[in-house]
Amino acid sequence: MTGLASGGRLAIAGLGPGDPRLVTPEVAAALETATDLVGYGPYVARVAAGPGLAVHASDNREELDRARHALDLAAAGRQVVIVSSGDPGVFAMAAAVFEALESGPPAWQALEIAVLPGVTAMLAAAARLGAPLGHDFCAINLSDNLKPAALIERRLRLAAQADFAMALYNPRSRARPEGFARALAILGEECGADRLICFARAVATDEERLSVVTLAAAVPEMADMRTVVIVGSSATRRVGRHVYTPRGSVPAGSG
Amino acid sequence: MTGLASGGRLAIAGLGPGDPRLVTPEVAAALETATDLVGYGPYVARVAAGPGLAVHASDNREELDRARHALDLAAAGRQVVIVSSGDPGVFAMAAAVFEALESGPPAWQALEIAVLPGVTAMLAAAARLGAPLGHDFCAINLSDNLKPAALIERRLRLAAQADFAMALYNPRSRARPEGFARALAILGEECGADRLICFARAVATDEERLSVVTLAAAVPEMADMRTVVIVGSSATRRVGRHVYTPRGSVPAGSG
Incomplete structure (x- = not known):
């Protein structure tokens, strides 16, 4: 892919440690407007997905592949949320996404990417x-x-x-x-x-x-x-x- | 004070860094049922206090006094929330409360105390x-x-x-x-x-x-x-x- 479809964005969101009362309103709002949800199976399962949400669950060991998949969906114009447990910036998906960004197509670097913090373990x-x-x-x-x-x-x-x-x-x-x-x-x-x-x-x-x-x-x-x-x-x-x-x-x- | 009035409790709550969308639902719920709100003035000002909430704002340098005040209110049977910016466990009020607990009346150690985490700065x-x-x-x-x-x-x-x-x-x-x-x-x-x-x-x-x-x-x-x-x-x-x-x-x- 050398260009970006318009309107795509990627949010890297932290779900907190487990209790839904520890999910920030910012993350809840991002999940409500997403078209695509990407993440490790048990974390994706914590999100109450509506009928309009495409869910892409993956195995725990595949962090870089998962990150590339999320970037690819955003580059295609989708509203993507990739979820981590806890805070995405602490031993979780944010670093993996930026690694994938660094080694991926240069066009990806123009993508709108936001990290949404959470309560880390x-x-x-x-x-x-x-x-x-x-x-x-x-x-x-x-x-x-x-x-x-x-x-x-x-x-x-x-x-x-x-x-x-x-x-x-x-x-x-x-x-x-x-x-x-x-x-x-x-x-x-x-x-x-x-x-x-x-x-x-x-x-x-x-x-x-x-x-x-x-x-x-x-x-x-x-x-x-x-x-x-x-x-x-x-x-x-x-x-x-x-x-x-x-x-x-x-x-x-x-x- | 040598005993505790029944029903008192103290929540040490983190308000996150500033944006209300980063306040956890757990903290929001604790604030809704509180009778007393204790904290440094600018943090207390971030809480939309209803008419039933007694607000005790204090100066930034008075952490131990503020912690003792909150414990005293809880010991008197009040539902107290003491607020910090960010997470209360990171360079904030939780350690000050436990210092006050350690040096305070032994009866305080039977108080119900909960730390409610937040998004730290x-x-x-x-x-x-x-x-x-x-x-x-x-x-x-x-x-x-x-x-x-x-x-x-x-x-x-x-x-x-x-x-x-x-x-x-x-x-x-x-x-x-x-x-x-x-x-x-x-x-x-x-x-x-x-x-x-x-x-x-x-x-x-x-x-x-x-x-x-x-x-x-x-x-x-x-x-x-x-x-x-x-x-x-x-x-x-x-x-x-x-x-x-x-x-x-x-x-x-x-x-």
Whole structure:
């Protein structure tokens, strides 16, 4: 394709973690006026599609193909929404769309593309737990599909040395479960046995499950691919039923 | 106060960055059933308060006092919503409430407290820019009100060495503008002159202003207290009008 049909546009929309009450009105409005809905099957299934909406569901591993398909539909003049869980800019479809844009036909770069933010999993998980990301923090994708394990290890060590709280996405895949065991071992070395670690599974769905333990008590089986793991900073502590990181950075026990 | 009046509860709610279409239905529902609204004046002013809602607006510097006030109202049996801009768990009111809970009367710990997540400023800014936080990233509050400048410097250097993209909140206060100049100098040393840096001011409001430059061209005056600054990783690049970080971590120019 060398040109663009008129009127096409692509919205890259975040559906939030699961609860419909966490879908922004902006995303709901984009879905109402779309002609085409593109996304990973379980996410597409969360949208109440009317009769006029063409639904294109795909497999989880096909992010770049899905992105190209969405761009192609928009270039043909369709009103396309491609959906991610959470926020599309955090380990989700927005980066894949821009990768596809970069490697695709130059005409695509004139397309109207909007990213519609959402509530990302770590912030929904943090809200349920209290405020464990209440001060400086980082987000690391533990999947080694697209980067070397050595880089993951390096980032974990430097993040611990910076005393960031950490949100760990995609902690444990069925194909490579040993990666998360290694991450726990590194965190134990860098942060010590008493550091708090939170496992938040399927937040804001009927299958939500939360647990908070110390690194000494953490085992890899506490996480699966639907879990976001939050590791406290040295200041992260419990108060009542909640876990939080104070706004200053005084280590727990010394303040 | 040693006991709790029955029926009180406290919701710590995020209003998103400014646009009402980014307020979640969950937050809107909590505001509809509240008896008392507590928050920093300009955030409280964003809520369309009905005649039955008691509004308690306060100054920006009084976070702990405001949190205690909200807890006190809930302990007295009121239905209280305390509002933050963005997400309440990211450099906002949730941590302040849990600090107040920790230092307050033990009876407060039995209160029903819910954190209602929102779209935080860095993710709204990233969405407008493209997907600069599309891979591993960190969020650092540059305000030195509550932590030493040396810790900020250490976190910036380690984050750069980890090759995180970075979101910098509260980059520049009127009282201490020199802090951000120092941050830019550190980033220049660690990341090099060609690294992309994005200034996103008042995102999702009528006063939104975005700019993207290299570190070589960045000057402190590009940021104020309404700006979120996003510094790219080594892989962050431009495509068309957008800025994004690919899902893998191949540095820009080598992939």
